[in-house]
Structure formats: structure tokens, C-alpha cells
Amino acid sequence: MEMKKVHDFIINSEHEYLETLIDLVKIPSVSSDAHSVRNCAEYLVELMNDCGIQSKIYETKGQPLVIGEVTSPNPQALTVLFYGHYDVQPPEPLELWVSEPFNPEVRDGRLYGRGTGDNKGQFLAHILAVKSYLSCEGSLPINFKIILDGEEEIGSPSLWPFVLENKELLKADLVLTSDGPIHDSGAPMVVFGARGVMNFELKLKTATTDNHSGNKGGVIPNASWEMVKLLASMIDETGRATIQGFYDQVLDITEYEYDMIKALPFEPNALAKVYGVDKIIDDKETFFKKLLFLPTLTINGINSGHIGQGTKNIIPCEATAKMEVRLVLDQDPKDILEKIKNHVKKFNPQVQVLKEEEDMLPSRTSAELDICQSVIQAVKIGFNQEPVVIPSMGGSLPDYVWTKGLGVPSIMIPYANADEANHAPNENMSIACFIKGIHSTAQIIFELGNN
Numbered sequence: 001m002e003m004k005k006v007h008d009f010i011i012n013s014e015h016e017y018l019e020t021l022i023d024l025v026k027i028p029s030v031s032s033d034a035h036s037v038r039n040c041a042e043y044l045v046e047l048m049n050d051c052g053i054q055s056k057i058y059e060t061k062g063q064p065l066v067i068g069e070v071t072s073p074n075p076q077a078l079t080v081l082f083y084g085h086y087d088v089q090p091p092e093p094l095e096l097w098v099s100e101p102f103n104p105e106v107r108d109g110r111l112y113g114r115g116t117g118d119n120k121g122q123f124l125a126h127i128l129a130v131k132s133y134l135s136c137e138g139s140l141p142i143n144f145k146i147i148l149d150g151e152e153e154i155g156s157p158s159l160w161p162f163v164l165e166n167k168e169l170l171k172a173d174l175v176l177t178s179d180g181p182i183h184d185s186g187a188p189m190v191v192f193g194a195r196g197v198m199n200f201e202l203k204l205k206t207a208t209t210d211n212h213s214g215n216k217g218g219v220i221p222n223a224s225w226e227m228v229k230l231l232a233s234m235i236d237e238t239g240r241a242t243i244q245g246f247y248d249q250v251l252d253i254t255e256y257e258y259d260m261i262k263a264l265p266f267e268p269n270a271l272a273k274v275y276g277v278d279k280i281i282d283d284k285e286t287f288f289k290k291l292l293f294l295p296t297l298t299i300n301g302i303n304s305g306h307i308g309q310g311t312k313n314i315i316p317c318e319a320t321a322k323m324e325v326r327l328v329l330d331q332d333p334k335d336i337l338e339k340i341k342n343h344v345k346k347f348n349p350q351v352q353v354l355k356e357e358e359d360m361l362p363s364r365t366s367a368e369l370d371i372c373q374s375v376i377q378a379v380k381i382g383f384n385q386e387p388v389v390i391p392s393m394g395g396s397l398p399d400y401v402w403t404k405g406l407g408v409p410s411i412m413i414p415y416a417n418a419d420e421a422n423h424a425p426n427e428n429m430s431i432a433c434f435i436k437g438i439h440s441t442a443q444i445i446f447e448l449g450n451n
């Protein structure tokens with residue numbers, strides 16, 4: 001078949017497709033607004049059915065999921081599951097918006113409105129790519145599945161249990177997610193994983209009350225010193241965690257991943273400016289190894305004693321440190337927490353290790369797989385530009401839901417412009433990016449269906 005026909009169809013439908021996005025952004029589906037979220041879910045079912053995608057709502061304990069499907073006539077066809085979310089961030093502060101958040105406006109080649117880039121314009125690109133493909137060809141060369149989350153902006157609490165209970169329904173050979181911005185340079189990105197995150201807290205109480213630092217100075221313990229000593233014991237002068245066994249499960253970097261690192265753009269001076277620091281590690285390999293392939297042990301904040309105006313001569317009785325570990329494959333947050341507890345117990349048994357938040361597991365997909373190479377190739381054609389291929393990202397995303405929950409490769413391909421202002425006033429999506437996204441998904445369907 002001729003892909004030109006599909007791409008031409010997309011070009012001829014640009015105006016109509018933009019109108020579809022405008023209508024979708026008009027629904028104020030802020031995660032906490034259950035009524036609007038449901039309206040949006042119902043709207044999407046209708047929209048997808050009109051596009052030839054068999055769709056329905058699936059209830060969860062929270063907001064509903066919308067799932068759609070197109071089955072290929074080819075019994076050998078690959079199945080690709082697309083993930084997106086139709087809930088949006090609250091639009092406040094309203095006074096900072098140039099146009100109304102839920103009455104989208106086109107200015108300078110961008111559509112402004114809450115949810116344009118995050119995430120309606122991105123998952124709609126998948127839906128419209130299917131519509132275009134079906135309009136030209138009558139069928140798809142892959143089995144297409146799409147799952148749309150109504151709770152992403154509040155941490156997707158229902159997604160993980162739903163995936164675990166519906167593995168057959170969601171069964172796929174590959175999962176693709178388009179969310180977040182493309183590379184700062186304007187190049188598209190293809191991302192193969194994310195670090196996980198585990199938050200915890202250290203708490204110490206050395207006395208029932210703060211004490212006079214003269215009258216009792218030198219004879220009772222100081223919670224600030226005790227905490228600082230414990231924290232200092234957890235890391236060496238190079239920044240490496242000294243918790244026993246901390247790095248045991250960290251996977252080696254493959255040859256292929258080293259090659260990917262070498263191909264990444266890297267300008268240490270420009271980055272230092274962006275980060276607001278004097279300088280950063282200027283060896284590219286070390287920089288990316290530490291950012292993408294190694295775990296971190298980070299103090300997010302310390303609180304103890306008097307830090308207000310003037311002096312207060314006390315011996316603080318309490319100290320708290322909020323901390324996190326960014327996890328990489330194959331680290332297990334429960335195992336790491338156990339190791340931290342052991343360290344703390346040995347060093348200062350009075351310190352409590354507390355934990356409230358849910359963990360996010362690390363994930364990574366091998367970019368070497370044929371299907372992954374096909375996706376990279378398709379994005380290059382869709383954007384008409386060489387993509388930046390990132391073996392894993394420093395930050396955390398619930399990508400493990402697919403790699404661990406379904407046990408399949410998962411790739412992230414952001415479609416929004418780098419300055420989409422997601423979560424901020426004047427969120428926008430460049431119309432060019434929206435259209436390139438549609439071309440990319442159409443090309444992905446073609447490449448994965450014909451290799």
C-alpha cells in the first residue's frame with residue numbers, strides 16, 4: 001500500500017482535526033470534577049466509535065477508563081496498546097490566562113487551552129491517525145487498542161489494579177504513550193524507560209522538649225547533630241550511597257545503551273545555565289550514566305531546631321529528614337527500604353524510618369528490539385526529523401504498569417512542543433506538533449504492520 005495516500009488525507013483534514021481537538025478541550029475534565037470527567041469519557045466513546053474504533057467505558061473505583069479497539073483482518077498482526085489520559089490539571093490561577101482555559105483559542109500557530117498538550121492533543125493524534133488510515137485503507141495492518149485514563153493527573157490510582165485484573169483485555173505486543181514535551185531543540189524524542197521513585201522520612205526525638213544549650217550543654221544528645229551524622233553516614237564523598245547492598249540489583253549498561261548515550265546531544269555549559277549551577281559533570285558518559293542508569297539517594301529537606309530570626313540557644317530535641325531514592329532496574333523499592341532500615345538501625349536505632357507514599361517502580365525497554373527500531377523510524381518520518389533516542393529518563397513515570405504489569409515493551413513518544421506549559425497557565429499545543437503526531441502514529445501503524 002501507499003502511505004502517501006494516508007499522509008495526504010491527514011494534510012487535507014488538518015482543519016477538521018483541529019476543530020475536533022477544540023471541541024475536546026472545551027470539556028473541563030479536571031480530575032476532581034467527576035461530572036465533567038464522565039462527560040468527557042462519554043464524549044470520547046462516541047468520538048472513537050465515529051472514527052471506527054469500537055469503544056466503551058470501564059468503571060473503576062475512581063474515574064472511568066475508556067478503552068477502544070480496532071481488530072486487523074490479518075490474523076498475524078501485532079497488537080499495539082496506546083495509553084493516554086483525558087483528565088486535566090485545574091486551570092487556576094485563571095487571571096494569568098490570555099484566553100479562557102476551556103474556550104480554546106488559536107494564536108500564532110498554537111492552540112491555547114487546558115489539556116491541549118497534556119494530554120488531549122496527544123492521544124487524539126492516535127485516534128485521528130486511525131481514522132485517517134481506516135478512511136484510506138478500510139482496515140489496519142495492526143490490532144489497535146487504546147486505553148484512556150481519567151485519573152492520571154492525580155497519580156492514576158485505579159490504573160495499576162485495573163491492568164492486573166484485565167491482562168487479557170489489554171494484551172498487546174507493545175505499549176506506546178504520548179505525553180510530555182518533545183526535545184528542547186524541537187526534535188522529536190523516543191524514550192525507552194524511566195527511573196522509579198521511593199519516598200521515605202527519617203524522624204528522631206532525643207528529648208521531650210528543646211533544652212537550654214548552656215545549662216545542659218555537653219551532657220544530653222542533640223537531635224540535629226545526630227541526624228546530620230546519620231545522613232552523612234549514608235553517602236560517601238563522591239556521592240555514592242553507602243547503604244549496604246544499595247547497588248546490588250543495578251543492571252549493567254549494555255553496549256547498545258552506551259552507543260545511545262554517545263549519540264545524545266550534550267552541552268554541559270548550556271545545561272549548567274539551565275540548572276542554575278556553576279558547572280555540571282562535563283564527561284558525557286558519566287553524566288548520562290549517573291542521570292539515567294544509576295540510583296540516587298537524595299535529601300529533599302531537613303527540619304530541626306531554630307532557623308528563625310536571631311539566635312535561640314537550644315539543644316533541639318527533634319529532627320526530620322524527607323528523603324527519596326530514584327530507582328533503576330532491577331531495584332525493588334521494598335528491598336531498598338529494608339536495606340536503609342538496616343543501616344539506620346545499626347547507626348542510630350533511635351531514628352524511625354517512616355513511609356507514606358506509594359512507590360513507582362523503574363522500567364526500561366530494550367531499544368534494540370525490531371519493533372522499537374520500527375517506531376524510531378516511523379517517528380523520524382512523521383516529524384520529518386531525526387529523533388533524539390533516550391534509553392531511559394531521569395524522572396519517574398508509571399511506565400512499569402506496562403513493562404511489569406503486562407510484561408511487554410513500552411515506549412514513550414511525546415508529541416507536544418517543548419514549551420507546552422503543561423500544568424501552567426496558557427497551556428498550549430503547537431498545531432504543527434499536533435499534526436506531526438497524527439502523521440507519526442499513522443506511520444507507526446504502517447511500520448509495525450508491515451515488517
Ligand SMILES: [Zn+2]
Nearest residue numbers: 118153422423
Ligand atoms: Zn500532566
